Amino acid sequence: MRLTPTLKAAAAVAVLLAATACGSSDTGSSASTGLNPPDLKAQSKLGKTEGQVNLIAWAGYVEDGSNDPKVDWVSDFEKQTGCQVNSKVAASSDEMVKLMKTGQYDAVSASGDASLRLIASGDAAPVNTALVPNYKNVFSGLKKGAWNSVDGQMYGIPHGRGANLLMYNTQKVSPAPTSWSAVFDDASAHKGHVTAYDSPIYIADAALYLKSARPELKIKDPYALDQKQFDAAVALLKKQSANVGEYWSDYLKEISAFKSGDSVVGTTWQVIANLTADEGAKVKAFVPEEGSTGWSDTWMVSAKAKHPNCAYKWMDWIISPKVNAQVAEYFGEAPANSEACAYTSDKSFCDTFHATDESYWKNVAFWNTPIEQCLDGRTDVKCVPYAKWVQAWTEIKG
Amino acid sequence: MTSLPQTAGRSPVRRLAGTLHRRPRLRLSLLLTAPLLWLAVLYLGSLAVLFVSAFWTTNSFTSEVVKVWSADNFHQLLTTPVYRQVILRSVGVALAVTLLCAVIAFPVAFYTARIAKPERRPLLVVAILTPLWASYLVKVYAWRLILSQDGLADWALKPLGLSGPGYGLTAAVIALTYLWLPYMILPIHTALEQLPANLLDASADLGARAGRTFRSVVLPMVLPSVAAGSVFTFSLSLGDYITVQIVGGKTQLIGNVVYSNIELNLPMAAALGTVPVVVIVVYLLAMRRTGALSSL
Numbered sequence: 001m002r003l004t005p006t007l008k009a010a011a012a013v014a015v016l017l018a019a020t021a022c023g024s025s026d027t028g029s030s031a032s033t034g035l036n037p038p039d040l041k042a043q044s045k046l047g048k049t050e051g052q053v054n055l056i057a058w059a060g061y062v063e064d065g066s067n068d069p070k071v072d073w074v075s076d077f078e079k080q081t082g083c084q085v086n087s088k089v090a091a092s093s094d095e096m097v098k099l100m101k102t103g104q105y106d107a108v109s110a111s112g113d114a115s116l117r118l119i120a121s122g123d124a125a126p127v128n129t130a131l132v133p134n135y136k137n138v139f140s141g142l143k144k145g146a147w148n149s150v151d152g153q154m155y156g157i158p159h160g161r162g163a164n165l166l167m168y169n170t171q172k173v174s175p176a177p178t179s180w181s182a183v184f185d186d187a188s189a190h191k192g193h194v195t196a197y198d199s200p201i202y203i204a205d206a207a208l209y210l211k212s213a214r215p216e217l218k219i220k221d222p223y224a225l226d227q228k229q230f231d232a233a234v235a236l237l238k239k240q241s242a243n244v245g246e247y248w249s250d251y252l253k254e255i256s257a258f259k260s261g262d263s264v265v266g267t268t269w270q271v272i273a274n275l276t277a278d279e280g281a282k283v284k285a286f287v288p289e290e291g292s293t294g295w296s297d298t299w300m301v302s303a304k305a306k307h308p309n310c311a312y313k314w315m316d317w318i319i320s321p322k323v324n325a326q327v328a329e330y331f332g333e334a335p336a337n338s339e340a341c342a343y344t345s346d347k348s349f350c351d352t353f354h355a356t357d358e359s360y361w362k363n364v365a366f367w368n369t370p371i372e373q374c375l376d377g378r379t380d381v382k383c384v385p386y387a388k389w390v391q392a393w394t395e396i397k398g
Numbered sequence: 399m400t401s402l403p404q405t406a407g408r409s410p411v412r413r414l415a416g417t418l419h420r421r422p423r424l425r426l427s428l429l430l431t432a433p434l435l436w437l438a439v440l441y442l443g444s445l446a447v448l449f450v451s452a453f454w455t456t457n458s459f460t461s462e463v464v465k466v467w468s469a470d471n472f473h474q475l476l477t478t479p480v481y482r483q484v485i486l487r488s489v490g491v492a493l494a495v496t497l498l499c500a501v502i503a504f505p506v507a508f509y510t511a512r513i514a515k516p517e518r519r520p521l522l523v524v525a526i527l528t529p530l531w532a533s534y535l536v537k538v539y540a541w542r543l544i545l546s547q548d549g550l551a552d553w554a555l556k557p558l559g560l561s562g563p564g565y566g567l568t569a570a571v572i573a574l575t576y577l578w579l580p581y582m583i584l585p586i587h588t589a590l591e592q593l594p595a596n597l598l599d600a601s602a603d604l605g606a607r608a609g610r611t612f613r614s615v616v617l618p619m620v621l622p623s624v625a626a627g628s629v630f631t632f633s634l635s636l637g638d639y640i641t642v643q644i645v646g647g648k649t650q651l652i653g654n655v656v657y658s659n660i661e662l663n664l665p666m667a668a669a670l671g672t673v674p675v676v677v678i679v680v681y682l683l684a685m686r687r688t689g690a691l692s693s694l
Contacts, residue, residue, distance in 0.1 A: 094661030246565050246647040260546035390662050395480045397650050
C-alpha cells in the first residue's frame with residue numbers, strides 16, 4: 001500500500017546507487033541477512049525544501065540553543081535551508097519505533113536495536129546516499145553495517161558511534177580485569193557491587209562473552225541467538241544478577257554509584273567514564289579482550305515522510321564536519337564524519353573516543369535488532385526475536 | 399425591596415435563575431453532568447479500554463498491536479513465576495509501607511493533636527506538610543545519597559557496628575514510607591483532634607490506665623482514620639515505580655514491569671496494569687468494612 005507512489009523512479013535510483021557504491025567500495029561487513037524488507041525505493045533527486053522537518057532524536061542530538069544558548073546547531077540549519085526543525089526527544093529505542101509508526105515524523109536518529117525493526121516494518125525508507133554529499137567522508141566502518149543496511153542498500157546516514165566499555169574502580173578491583181569474566185564468571189568477587197546496563201539488549205553482552213568463553217555454543221553474532229544459545233546467555237545473566245547491586249539506564253545514576261562505591265565494576269560508555277573520572281572517582285574503562293558491544297546511531301528517513309527534502313538536508317547537515325564535531329562532543333561519542341576531528345574544541349577528543357581507530361571498532365559488535373530470521377545467515381534454525389529478549393530481561397531481574 | 403416582575407422577565411440571567419429555581423432536577427443535572435462525564439468517560443472509560451486491550455496480542459516482530467481476542471496475557475500473568483513474584487513483592491511492599499507509616503504516624507499525630515500547645519498545632523501541621531512541597535524526585539535522590547555506600551546511613555550506624563541497608567527492597571520501603579507518611583499523619587491527626595476530651599476523662603475516672611484507655615477508647619475511634627490513611631499509602635506505594643528505580647537496586651515492582659512492556663507489548667502491559675486495579679478494589683472493599691471510607 002505504501003509503495004505505489006515511489007515505484008516509478010526505480011531505474012534512476014539504480015544508476016545512482018551504482019555511483020554511490022563506487023564511492024564507498026571499502027565496506028567492512030557483508031550484510032547478507034534473512035531480512036526481507038518491503039520493496040521501497042529511495043528518493044532519486046532532491047526537490048524543493050518543504051519549509052519544515054519533524055525529527056525524533058536522542059536527547060542532545062538536535063540542539064537549538066534552548067537548553068544551553070551556546071549549544072546550537074539547528075538555528076544555522078534553519079537559516080540556510082529554510083526548514084523549520086521540530087524535534088521530539090525519545091527516551092528509548094522502543095519509543096522511537098513507536099513514534100515512527102505514527103507517520104508524523106520525517107526522520108529519526110535510530111540506534112541499531114531499533115533500525116532493523118524500522119526497516120523490516122517498512123517504516124524507514126532506503127536512503128539515496130548520493131543526495132547526501134557529506135556521506136563520502138563517513139568512516140568506512142559505519143557504512144553498510146548489518147544494522148543500517150540490507151543487501152548493500154543503506155537505510156540511513158551514520159551519525160556517530162560508541163562502545164560499551166568495562167569500567168572498574170581501580171582501588172577496589174585488583175588485579176585489573178582484562179576480560180568480561182569480571183562481571184560474569186568472576187562477578188561474585190564483588191558481590192552486590194556489580195552493575196549492568198538495564199535493557200534487554202544487554203543479553204547480547206552475555207552472548208558476546210559466551211562466544212569466547214564457551215565456544216561449543218558456536219555463537220557467531222551476539223544478536224543472532226538460537227534458543228539454545230539464548231538460554232545459555234539468560235542463565236549466565238541470572239547467575240550474574242545475584243551479584244548485581246543495581247542496573248543502570250540513567251547515566252547520572254551510574255556516575256553516582258561509581259563515585260560512592262556502590263558499584264565497582266560494570267558496563268559503561270566512554271562519556272560516563274570521562275564524567276566519573278572528572279568527578280574524582282578512581283575509575284578506568286576499556287574494551288576487554290573479548291571485544292565489546294556498542295551502539296551506532298543512524299539518521300533514517302520515514303517511508304511516509306511529508307518533508308523528505310528537508311530530512312535529506314538535515315542528514316547532510318548533521319554529519320557535516322563542523323556540526324558532527326559539535327554534536328559528538330556535546331553528546332560524548334565518536335563522530336561519523338572523518339573530517340569532524342579537525343573541528344572539535346578539545347583537540348584530543350577524537351583520540352579519547354577512538355574516532356579514527358578502525359581496528360578498535362573491529363572488536364565492537366554494534367547493537368542490532370534480534371529477529372526471527374537469524375542475522376548471521378543461518379537458515380536451519382530460528383533465532384529468538386527481540387520481544388522474547390524483553391520478556392527474558394524481566395525474568396533475569398526477577 | 400422586592401424587584402418588579404417586569405425587570406425580572408427582561409434580564410436573561412434572572413430568567414435563567416428563576417427557571418433553575420423552579421426546576422431542582424434540571425439544576426442538579428446541570429451541576430453533575432461535567433463531573434459525571436469526567437468520571438464515566440475519562441476515568442472509567444480509560445480503565446475499560448485498559449482492560450479490553452489486555453485481551454489483544456502483538457505481532458512479535460513489528461510489535462504492533464493485533465486486535466485478536468485471546469486470554470493469553472492473563473494466562474501468562476498467572477503462570478509465569480516471575481510475574482507472580484513481582485506481584486507478591488509489590489503487594490508486600492505496599493503493606494509494609496502502610497504498616498510502617500501507621501506505626502510512625504500515630505505518635506506523631508498524637509503529639510500534634512493532643513499534647514502540643516493548641517496555638518502551635520497549626521504550625522506543626524504545616525511542618526508535616528512541608529515535605530510535600532518539595533519535588534518527589536529530589537526527595538528520592540536525597541535518599542539515594544543517604545543510603546549510598548559510606549553515606550549518611552552508614553556513617554550514623556557505624557558506631558553501633560552496623561551498616562546501612564544499601565540499595566534494595568529495604569531501601570525502597572524506607573523511601574516510600576518517608577514519601578507517603580504525611581498522608582497517614584493527617585487523617586489520624588484529624589481523628590485525634592476530634593476525640594472528645596471528656597471520653598478520656600471518663601475512662602480515667604473509671605480507673606483505666608493509659609494503656610487501657612488507648613486500647614478501649616482511643617484506638618476504636620481512630621482506627622477508621624488509620625484505615626483511611628492506609629488507602630493512600632497502600633495505593634500510592636502499589637503504583638510507584640520511580641522510587642524503586644532510584645533506590646531499589648535491581649528490585650522490580652509491578653510498575654517497572656508495566657513500564658518495560660509498554661512500548662513493545664502494550665497488551666501485556668495492560669494485563670499487568672489491571673493487577674493493581676484489582677488489588678486496590680479488594681483493598682477498598684476490605685477497608686469499607688472498617689468504616690474508613692466514611693471518614694475520608
